[in-house]
Amino acid sequence: MEKEKIYNRFLEKDKIAELGGGVNRVEKQHQAGKMTARERIEMLLDKGTFTELDKLMVHRCTNFGMDKNIIPGDGVVSGYGKIDGRLVFVYAYDFTVYGGTLSATNSRKIVKVQELALKNGAPVIALNDSGGARIQEGVESLTGYASIFYQNTMASGVIPQISAILGPCAGGACYSPALTDFIFMVKEKSHMFVTGPDVVKTVTHEEVSKEELGGAYTHSSKSGVTHFLSNSEEELLMGIRELLSFLPSNNMEDAPLSAATDDIRREEESLENVVPTDPNIPYDIKDIIEPVMDDHYFFEVMPHFARNAVIGFGRLGGKSVGVIANQPAYLAGVLDIDASDKIARFIRFCDCFNIPLVTFEDVPGFLPGCIQEHNGIIRHGAKIVYAYAEATVPKVTLITRKAYGGAYIVMASKQTGADVNLAYPNAEIAVMGAEGAVNILFRNADEEAKKQAIEDYKTNFANPYQAAELGYIDEIILPRQTRFKLIQALEMAHNKMQTNPPKKHGNMPL
Numbered sequence: 001m002e003k004e005k006i007y008n009r010f011l012e013k014d015k016i017a018e019l020g021g022g023v024n025r026v027e028k029q030h031q032a033g034k035m036t037a038r039e040r041i042e043m044l045l046d047k048g049t050f051t052e053l054d055k056l057m058v059h060r061c062t063n064f065g066m067d068k069n070i071i072p073g074d075g076v077v078s079g080y081g082k083i084d085g086r087l088v089f090v091y092a093y094d095f096t097v098y099g100g101t102l103s104a105t106n107s108r109k110i111v112k113v114q115e116l117a118l119k120n121g122a123p124v125i126a127l128n129d130s131g132g133a134r135i136q137e138g139v140e141s142l143t144g145y146a147s148i149f150y151q152n153t154m155a156s157g158v159i160p161q162i163s164a165i166l167g168p169c170a171g172g173a174c175y176s177p178a179l180t181d182f183i184f185m186v187k188e189k190s191h192m193f194v195t196g197p198d199v200v201k202t203v204t205h206e207e208v209s210k211e212e213l214g215g216a217y218t219h220s221s222k223s224g225v226t227h228f229l230s231n232s233e234e235e236l237l238m239g240i241r242e243l244l245s246f247l248p249s250n251n252m253e254d255a256p257l258s259a260a261t262d263d264i265r266r267e268e269e270s271l272e273n274v275v276p277t278d279p280n281i282p283y284d285i286k287d288i289i290e291p292v293m294d295d296h297y298f299f300e301v302m303p304h305f306a307r308n309a310v311i312g313f314g315r316l317g318g319k320s321v322g323v324i325a326n327q328p329a330y331l332a333g334v335l336d337i338d339a340s341d342k343i344a345r346f347i348r349f350c351d352c353f354n355i356p357l358v359t360f361e362d363v364p365g366f367l368p369g370c371i372q373e374h375n376g377i378i379r380h381g382a383k384i385v386y387a388y389a390e391a392t393v394p395k396v397t398l399i400t401r402k403a404y405g406g407a408y409i410v411m412a413s414k415q416t417g418a419d420v421n422l423a424y425p426n427a428e429i430a431v432m433g434a435e436g437a438v439n440i441l442f443r444n445a446d447e448e449a450k451k452q453a454i455e456d457y458k459t460n461f462a463n464p465y466q467a468a469e470l471g472y473i474d475e476i477i478l479p480r481q482t483r484f485k486l487i488q489a490l491e492m493a494h495n496k497m498q499t500n501p502p503k504k505h506g507n508m509p510l
């Protein structure tokens with residue numbers, strides 16, 4: 001009997017904790033079209049693998065009558081579980097408890113999970129849905145954020161960190177997701193901004209809806225803050241699971257091998273017709289990437305931002321690779337500020353986590369103009385060189401058509417450290433295009449002479465042969481052989497041993 005009493009005391013507390021902010025608030029959350037913190041975790045993890053930690057921790061605040069409403073677990077559900085059988089740590093803000101706001105207690109729960117993840121070499125997934133700093137706790141709450149940001153920074157490059165935004169994420173709270181590797185947002189339900197519409201109106205007199213200011217579409221297409229845009233919470237959570245399948249659990253491991261069912265020697269006839277013979281006609285670089293990857297599958301990252309560059313994950317011979325490509329179908333694949341940022345950060349992510357880089361290059365150069373220059377294309381473009389040069393993972397580059405000027409250099413050319421450089425026979429590798437070059441070299445020549453010079457230039461320079469003769473291109477390949485040639489190159493470089501000079505850290509142009 002005594003034992004039953006003891007057990008009941010525990011079961012009662014546990015039940016209250018499970019209910020978070022209570023039945024009514026749970027219902028309100030559902031009415032808003034949102035899942036609860038526990039429902040989200042349940043859907044994200046392999047069935048029955050979640051172990052909750054600190055379920056009974058409570059807040060210590062007595063201001064504003066807070067001591068009258070103490071909910072076991074406070075406003076965060078945290079713990080660990082498995083995704084595809086691999087350990088992950090997770091924490092989810094519970095919007096039904098004080099709007100999921102951050103108390104000192106919540107921050108301690110989160111930091112505990114972050115520390116455990118770092119110590120045990122497993123990814124951390126944060127499910128955000130919060131009104132930000134808990135006003136009643138004042139500086140205690142702000143300090144809590146600082147501790148979380150510090151852990152985010154310490155874990156950067158050691159374990160993958162993934163953030164989902166499933167409701168509000170306002171103020172300084174945005175900086176935890178921003179410090180993580182990938183952000184997922186869901187259409188219409190999630191919003192991120194440092195200052196909300198009301199403050200914006202007061203300070204700048206701009207009238208803007210929260211969706212336009214910081215909705216999923218805005219951050220996936222305009223600001224580049226978020227990497228994935230999902231139609232529903234379920235789609236978002238499945239997206240996180242899929243992303244993790246391409247990643248190792250920490251920086252000391254390789255990404256998991258998938259059982260390769262696709263023939264590594266598979267030749268792809270369709271590739272012979274993708275690149276038009278006329279260099280001015282666009283084509284979709286994904287028509288090359290997809291057929292080359294295992295099972296024709298490419299998992300694109302940031303598909304709506306800086307569409308002149310394409311990044312994402314695929315597998316070659318069962319091994320995870322990071323793909324970087326110029327996109328001739330959008331702005332002719334030119335490099336600009338946004339594309340530079342997108343490419344450079346992705347290269348660095350892959351390098352942190354031992355994921356080889358495969359670059360598909362077709363780039364006419366950097367985008368000219370005052371907007372680009374005044375906003376710093378020099379320092380942004382430099383990030384691409386820096387990221388490629390610094391990366392010690394295997395790096396393979398394939399020039400599918402144009403590789404002109406500075407853009408040729410920065411897109412993983414031989415001397416910036418690529419291991420294998422390939423080109424199609426129609427590749428054009430030169431300082432600039434024929435018309436531009438002739439206008440400089442033959443400025444005063446008549447039209448007929450210029451026409452002839454353009455033809456001569458195309459014959460002599462708009463091809464891969466000068467680069468191949470000098471050893472800057474290792475092999476010229478036929479498009480249909482692409483898949484096997486890339487796999488061969490990656491196999492050759494699989495055990496690559498390269499370390500950069502010892503340093504505290506480099507000073508990347510930011």
Ligand code: HXC
Binds near residue numbers: 097101146168170
């Ligand atoms: C305490 C808060 C709160 C907060 C919301 N709540 N935000 N409690 N501190 N910051 C409470 C509400 O009072 C309410 O409690 C419950 O959470 C649910 O909120 P609602 O407003 O009813 O929900 P909804 O209409 O969906 O609106 C959600 C919201 C809104 C958009 C998040 O509540 C809001 O604008 N809150 C303020 C957001 C904000 O300015 N946060 C501070 C940002 S600055 P009851 O009991 O009435 O149901 C910041 C600094 C971080 O975070 C710095 C880090 C370095």
